[in-house]
Amino acid sequence: MGTIVFVGAGSMAEAMIAGIVNNEVMPAKDVFVMNKSDDERLFYMQQSYGVSLVCNERNALREAELIILATKPKDSKQVMCEIANYLHDNAAVLSVIAGVSIETIENGLGKRPIARSMPNTSATIGKSASGVSMNELVDSNLRKRILDLLSSIGIVREFEEDELHTVTALSGSxxxxxxxxxxxxxxxxxxxxxxxxxxxxxxxxxxxxxxxxxxxxxxxxxxxxxxxxxxxxxxxxxxxxxxxxxxxxxxxxxxxxxxxxxxxxxxxx
CATH class of the missing domain: 1.10.3730.10 (ProC C-terminal domain-like)
Known part of the structure; x- marks a missing residue:
């Protein structure tokens, strides 16, 4: 997998980044992190995990193969509005935002390959229990890469999207x-x-x-x-x-x- 960009730098993003970096899923330099305003948090992530910080949103997002949405639910619409024009047509999206549907993400970021998942914070030590659902534009190759990514931080099972609410309540929380x-x-x-x-x-x-x-x-x-x-x-x-x-x-x-x-x-x- 090429570069990935985490949009959001909260606890879930950190848990996933820790799992990805510690389990050597991909080089830390190919993992980029951005958030809206907390520079101190970004520098902490860089110092702790060796990830790259997004200095130029336009370039980072246009070059990314996978965008991981990890913002708070209440911020999701605004964030998608801010990044939508920067994504290239083939960029895939993996959302780990609780409750936000694939349809909502399609409305915000356009029709593209989208997966919605709910890991938990045990991803930090590779012990997450994650559920995932994908839209029809996710092909077999991308499906495998997303499942491999989520498997690197624990176990992952595929679900119908509506079931993810229960998965969130059970293993996410x-x-x-x-x-x-x-x-x-x-x-x-x-x-x-x-x-x-x-x-x-x-x-x-x-x-x-x-x-x-x-x-x-x-x-x-x-x-x-x-x-x-x-x-x-x-x-x-x-x-x-x-x-x-x-x-x-x-x-x-x-x-x-x-x-x-x-x-x-x-x-x-």
Whole structure:
């Protein structure tokens, strides 16, 4: 793949750039980054990852083979308006903006090969879980290159575009839910007298071990849960407390709320 330009330099752009550079997907000098006004942020990206900064928007965008839109949803229309005239006809677009549809991007940047994806910030260490949808102008060669790019930062699966709202709610936002649960477990452990360091170590290993069991054994989570749960034991007591506080219903509400917000962001863009 030739040069790529990240339009936006926020956390998602940084996560993807870190994955691309650290996994040597392409030379850092061929990865360009631009944003609207935060020069300090751009210099940080250059110093941290060795990427190139866009000094001349017109030239950088016209020479780019792939434009990665990574702005905030509320800024997407204005940004597309600002860059539309600079893109060459064959330039492809990969959007990682939550909620913004392929149709909206086509309206803003013209009919061209467009893919819409939702990675997560674990892309930084090559552990993202990404969903992607592509329009009919993405040919088989470009499709492979986009999938290879996203695979370099974790796993990627293709979806119908409407399903990306659920993917965004589940895996796009998912790391935050996990971190929030870790916060809660740490607070509970510390309240019972464990040190922060010990609690953190135990929790991380517990999450890593449970994830590895799911992947390596291929067992259903229900079966693995039951294997841990002895009748009348400590695990059963803890699970009953979660059930009594409608844990599954709360998770369902969490996903529904995030998915609904994804659709709202799309409608506002």
């Amino acid at each position: 998912g790391p935050a839910y996990v971190y929030y649960m870790v916060e809660a477990l740490e607070e509970a452990a510390i309240a019972k007298g464990l040190s922060n360091e010990v609690a953190r170590e135990l929790i991380i290993q517990t999450f890593e071990g449970a994830a590895a069991m799911l992947r390596q054994t291929g067992e259903e989570p229900e079966r693995l849960r039951k294997n841990v749960t002895s009748p009348g034991g400590t695990t059963e007591a803890g699970l009953k407390a979660l059930e009594n506080r409608l844990f599954k219903e709360t998770i369902q509400h969490c996903i529904n709320s995030a998915e609904r917000r994804s659709r709202e962001l799309g409608a506002l863009s």
